[in-house]
Amino acid sequence: MMIRFHKMQGLGNDFVIIDRRHGPFEATLHTMSQLCDRRFGIGCDQLVLLDAADREGADVLVRFFNPDGSEAGACGNASRCVAALVGGAPVLQTRAGLLPSFVTPDGEIGVDMGRPVFEWQSIPLAHAMNTLDLPLSGNPAACSMGNPHVTFFDGLERAEREGAALERNALFPERANIGCVEILSRQAVRLRVWERGAGLTLACGSGACAAVVNGVRRGLLDRHCDVTMEGGSLRIHWRKDDDHVLMIGPATHVFEGQIHL
Template sequence: MLTSFYKMHGLGNDFVILDERMGALPLTPDRIAALAHRRRGIGCDQLVTLHAPTVQGADVLVRFFNPDGSEAGACGNASRCVADLVWRCSGNATPVLQTRAGVLPTSRTPDGLITVDMGAPRTHWQDVPLAMAMDTLHLPLPGDPAAASMGNPHATFFVSDFGMVAQGHALEHDPIFPERANIGFARMDGPHHMRLKVHERGAGMTEACGSGACAAVVNAVRRGLAARTCAVELDGGTLRIVWSEQTDHVLMTGSATTAFEGTVDLAAYPS
């Protein structure tokens, strides 16, 4: 069963995108994990599927899957890639994406970058979620992280260097995070510039994490460390994050790139 796919990336955070709008594909967690495998599959940080929208005003329903086959609620870099793909295929420069995290409007900047309205952050402990009631600005973990949800759980450690990054896997699985968490390590270089590394839930260290950049800026603003407009420099490049005082929404702007297109025989992968 040959199926077309797009291989895209946002600042090196890479995705396999499959279109299910014309019919469902035989995807299972095991098959998704096999497709995402770097040596035996196509290889990606996340697999993304496109579907007909089910809410009024949306142009496409988007689902995100981690490389272990589990489903994620949001992915900022993949959302930019989907917006770029919809524009190139349909001419719609402002597609609205329906996701588990909500409806995300998108737009293109004059220089070809893509802005995604990631919605309002959620900072109550139940919304992250965390295992028990606590102050999300100061989690009871070594390193004093802050937590927020951008449709998926994030914890941000504010650091002077990146010696902690090796702890990402253990922190992702800490019992304080009942659904695991994306772990960000942020070094503030001033109120308008942050250097960020992210261990993504189910994927490990990636070159960029869009929702992680949004959560890190939200947490930095809440801590009084950053301005509401902040450039976030990741290993793969820089995102511009704006947390609007007027709407409480977080706007993320960055690039989206198509690496190649191809076909894959889904039946060749475990079901």
Template sequence: LTPARIAALAERRRGIGCDQLVTLSPPTRPGADVFVRFFNPDGSEAGACGNASRCVADLLWRTGGTTRPVLQTLAGLLPARIEASGLVTVDMGQPRLDWQAVPLAAEVDTLHLPLPGDPAALSMGNPHATFFVSDFSGLGEGAALEHAPLFPQRANIGFAIMENPARMRLKVHERGAGVTEACGSGACAAVVNAVRRGLAERICDVELDGGMLRIEWTPDDHVLMTGPAATAYEGTVDLTAYPS
């Protein structure tokens, strides 16, 4: 799975089509059930993906019966659980608030980045910047913001509208993917940043175009993401039919 092959598979007209390509392999760390890697549609690798983590946990439950799988990722071990309702909760770990951990190109306050629109930034295993807005008219600026010099590894750019302290609407321009219908790690980042700004409660419902997520920033500094997972289809692919 070279970057060129991943990009060809992710292409929606001539490939399978996806916002994220995920690979599963045997774990290399004790306590993990599977080693998960996430790839963007441009072939670059992401350290974490909340929605894909829920899908993997759901797959392990349906195929192996485990209700509490642990996913090994480049961002660390992510414990998950299948709720009685069938929803999936993933412990996305601790948000990283230091400028070097995001990472940013300069030492600045991650709660108020020196960019127009006054975004806040953090890492959920991948870099995020959240803009708190009154409407989504600025969504088209996401591509330029993704590549802003302040983000040496680029960034996921979220635009959040606070409806009340327990509910927000969110759209995300994802790094390497563009605007997607939902971004799980982006929802986690947006809620944490909203709590840091005094705009949200520590349990907040996030409405994305693709559905609803409930995000909880726990007192012990972990971010829990709960939402659904659904199978679209299953199939096989001849990888040799795609560029290497």
């Protein structure tokens, strides 16, 4: 079977996007692993599938899959890439809800990621606890941006050193994305993220949102903040009037093609 695909990236966070509105594709664990493999397939951090929306107000249904076959509820950079690919500032239907997109005057792509979630059972965590001060070395904070995020504020090294173990810590029944922050000022941070099911990535959009949200909750950051990762920077704005988190940055179409499966 020949499958048509698009390869896109946001700050080096790269995706294979398959639009099933234009042809069938069965997403088995084998085919997903093959597509994501950088040696035997196309290679990407996540596989993104597009289908016809079935909710009022949505333009396209979007699903995000990690290389290990697990499904993510949201992916910020992939959402911006899908918005750029579809065009016309579409509203994306995701497991995390409807995510409106927009284009800035300078041509960057923004997505409204909705309200962060702080209740322990909704993130989810294993049992009741203060989500602003988890009982782990380094005292991280947790929230959900459509998927579970844990943010440390004591430097970047922990992501690579402990990310794999922390992702699967017993506190996180659905595993967790591990973000490690270096604060530069109240409006600028550096971030490294170990993504569940994918490992270290050059950027993580929902992780950038979570880092700013948890930093504001801790009294460390302002609601407008630039987040710099290895692949580049995102502008994050946690609006005070409705608690929605806006994420703005570049989205690049790398190439398109067909692959035989």
